[in-house]
Amino acid sequence: TLEVFGSQPQIIADYQADNVLFVGSFPTLQEITNYNVISSNQTIETIWQSHYRAILRANKIIAKVPQVVDASYTDAQKKQAVAEAKFLRALTYFQLSNLFSQPFQVSNGSNLSVPLVLESFEGEISFPARATLNDVQNQIKKDLTEAIVDLPASYSLAADTRGRATKGAAQALLSRLHLYRNDWANAETLARQVLASPLYVLAANYAFYDANTPEDVFSIQNSATDNGRTGAGGWASYYQPAAKGGRGDAPFSAALVAAYNEEPGDKRFTSLNAMGSAADGIARPFTLKFPDAINNTDNSPVIRTTEVVLNLAEAIAEQKGINMESIDLINKLRARAGLPSWTLVTFLTKAAFIDAILNERRKELAFEGHRRMDLLRKGKPLRTTGPEASKATFGGNLTILPIPFREIDQNKLLVQNPGY
Numbered sequence: 048t049l050e051v052f053g054s055q056p057q058i059i060a061d062y063q064a065d066n067v068l069f070v071g072s073f074p075t076l077q078e079i080t081n082y083n084v085i086s087s088n089q090t091i092e093t094i095w096q097s098h099y100r101a102i103l104r105a106n107k108i109i110a111k112v113p114q115v116v117d118a119s120y121t122d123a124q125k126k127q128a129v130a131e132a133k134f135l136r137a138l139t140y141f142q143l144s145n146l147f148s149q150p151f152q153v154s155n156g157s158n159l160s161v162p163l164v165l166e167s168f169e170g171e172i173s174f175p176a177r178a179t180l181n182d183v184q185n186q187i188k189k190d191l192t193e194a195i196v197d198l199p200a201s202y203s204l205a206a207d208t209r210g211r212a213t214k215g216a217a218q219a220l221l222s223r224l225h226l227y228r229n230d231w232a233n234a235e236t237l238a239r240q241v242l243a244s245p246l247y248v249l250a251a252n253y254a255f256y257d258a259n260t261p262e263d264v265f266s267i268q269n270s271a272t273d274n275g276r277t278g279a280g281g282w283a284s285y286y287q288p289a290a291k292g293g294r295g296d297a298p299f300s301a302a303l304v305a306a307y308n309e310e311p312g313d314k315r316f317t318s319l320n321a322m323g324s325a326a327d328g329i330a331r332p333f334t335l336k337f338p339d340a341i342n343n344t345d346n347s348p349v350i351r352t353t354e355v356v357l358n359l360a361e362a363i364a365e366q367k368g369i370n371m372e373s374i375d376l377i378n379k380l381r382a383r384a385g386l387p388s389w390t391l392v393t394f395l396t397k398a399a400f401i402d403a404i405l406n407e408r409r410k411e412l413a414f415e416g417h418r419r420m421d422l423l424r425k426g427k428p429l430r431t432t433g434p435e436a437s438k439a440t441f442g443g444n445l446t447i448l449p450i451p452f453r454e455i456d457q458n459k460l461l462v463q464n465p466g467y
Contacts, residue, residue, distance in 0.1 A: 050097040052267045052347045053275015054282040054337075055090070056142055057416025058297055063439075063446070064418040064429040066303045066409065070327040071285070071296030082438040082445045086452040086467050095451050098143040101135065103168055108132035110167035123197075130197035134212035137190035138220060138349070144183045146448050147464070150423040151228045153442050156181035159462060176460040177450075184224060191221045201246055208246065209259040210268035210346070215241050219264045219350045222358050227424050231365040238359035247352040249379055253318050256336050257346050264355065267347035274343040282347065283340035286414060288323030288333055292340030295324060298331035302432070303413060306406065314385045315410050334414045348415050353380065357408045364404060368397040377407055384410070419446075 049055050061067040062080050069080040075090035084091070112128045140161070148160035160183045162175035195217045201208040222237035241247055241264065248261035255262040267275070275281055279294060287293025299320065307316035320332040337345040360376040367373075369391060378388045394400040408421055422429055422441075429439035429446055438445045444466025455461045 048097050048101075049275045049277035049280045050090075050094045051101055051139065051142070051275075052349060053277070053280075054285060054347065055280060056094060056146060057347075057414075058285050059146075060416040060419040061414060062297060062300075064422055065300055065431070066413050066418045067297045068300040068325075068331070069297055070325050070329075070331075071294060072326060073296075076296075079448075080435075082435040084445065084449060084467070086449040086455070086463065088449070088451075091448050092451040092453050094146065094448075095143075095454060098139050099164065101139045102143075102164060105132040105136035105139070106165060107167045109136070126197040127199065130194040130217075131212040133190040133194040134198065134217050134220070137187040137194070137217075140183055140190075141187050141220065141224065144180060144187075145227075145420050147450060148180050148183075149442060149447055150420065151180060151184070152424055152426055156184065156228070159464075162461070174458040174460050177462060184228065187224055188221065191217045191224070195221075200244065205259045206268055209263040209266050212265070213246075215244055215246055216265035216350060219355050219358075222355060222362075223350070226358050226362060227420065229365075229424075231362040234358055235362035235366070238355050238362065241355045242352075242359065247355065249352055249356065249383065252383065253314065256348070257344070259346075262352050263346075263348070264350035264352055266349060269344050269346050271342035271344055275347060276343040281340075281343045282337035282345045283343060286334050286337045287340040288325060290323055291338070293333075295326040295331075295333070298323075298325050298333050303409075304332060307410060310386050312385055313410065314383070315413075336414050351412075351415075353411050354408075354417070356380065357404065357411065361401065361404050361408070364397070364401050369394055369400045373400075373404070377404060380407060380411060 058067065059079055062069040069076060075088045078084045078088055109129050109132050112125050115125065144160045149158050156179060158180055159177040160180040161177060163178040163183060163186055164175060194212065195214050198212055198214045198217055200214050202211060218237045219241045222234050222241065225234035225237060246261060247264055250260060250262040269275065276284060284293050285297040288295035307313045319335045321335055322330050323333050325331040339345050356376050360373040363370060364373045371391060374389045374391065381388060394403060405421060405425060409418060419429060423446060426441045428436065428441055430436045444464065447464055449467035450461055450463050455463055
């Protein structure tokens with residue numbers, strides 16, 4: 048749906064940070080970009096509800112499929128169905144906890160996150176309290192670790208290999224989880240396991256979007272009849288100007304343009320942007336990653352091979368400092384972008400090296416929903432300029448979303464996030 052992996056949380060994650068300038072007219076989204084959110088914000092209410100709707104459906108599959116009595120439905124098929132549901136539950140909880148709880152780095156995961164609901168709903172209403180972030184992330188780790196055992200490496204159709212849960216997708220998501228928890232050794236191990244498979248290879252250029260290629264580890268498959276668009280929202284609806292069928296709500300931020308222009312000629316900018324009239328009537332650059340605002344067939348990129356390469360480079364650098372393996376990994380991305388290679392003497396300190404890797408991550412994964420968490424898990428502010436900068440500091444109350452008032456009104460065990 049729009050509110051889960053149909054673009055809305057991902058767009059929020061880029062414009063609450065410094066990649067995207069939101070100039071649209073949706074009041075609930077303006078509240079978020081202006082750091083002026085109230086807990087009755089209807090967009091946030093729907094995001095919460097839609098995530099739990101997906102989680103409850105996964106819970107139902109996990110609980111009921113093993114009980115199916117059907118000679119044609121093998122034990123192996125049942126285990127795979129449960130594993131796919133566990134992957135999707137883990138993925139959904141991961142995103143939900145990132146939105147509504149402070150990152151691990153604020154208090155080593157002891158802070159409150161979201162309620163853990165793991166049982167199939169059988170008609171009896173319960174009111175769970177919020178679990179800690181460690182509890183939620185431990186459950187995500189458990190789901191993914193168990194899923195890896197019973198997931199296939201691939202499927203007969205490319206759209207399934209890239210659009211359904213696989214061993215590689217679960218390993219890659221687990222690598223991301225370890226990265227977010229500063230568990231560099233396990234992040235490295237899982238990333239290596241993914242990249243050891245011939246299924247996952249960096250694309251030679253930037254024509255891979257929507258193509259179901261080895262660049263895709265896991266992408267939500269969209270079509271003209273089955274996509275995340277709701278009303279006026281969707282990937283291309285936000286990211287394309289009106290002349291191309293979109294709303295022109297979410298162009299490049301000036302900060303992102305400046306980041307690309309640090310090294311002129313970066314193909315991640317020159318080949319993936321076009322000028323258009325934004326919703327505020329000003330000519331601005333828009334991303335070309337999601338071009339179809341007419342039929343909304345653009346896939347939702349959840350995990351790409353590029354991210355796994357970046358995970359590995361960062362995890363090694365955190366353990367070893369400036370090192371040739373991380374440099375070689377990043378140089379593959381820089382060569383694709385038409386930029387000069389790094390060497391061992393490009394950087395003077397480990398901190399500068401890791402900041403540079405984070406900058407490469409920003410430029411590679413822009414508009415895909417990674418920027419907010421990449422800044423927060425590194426202890427950095429979401430914005431450094433503008434009137435919201437004082438509210439966007441690491442650990443700031445308003446860098447996470449409020450628990451919806453509707454939920455707190457119904458469940459007296461829920462505690463609101465500070466500042467709301």
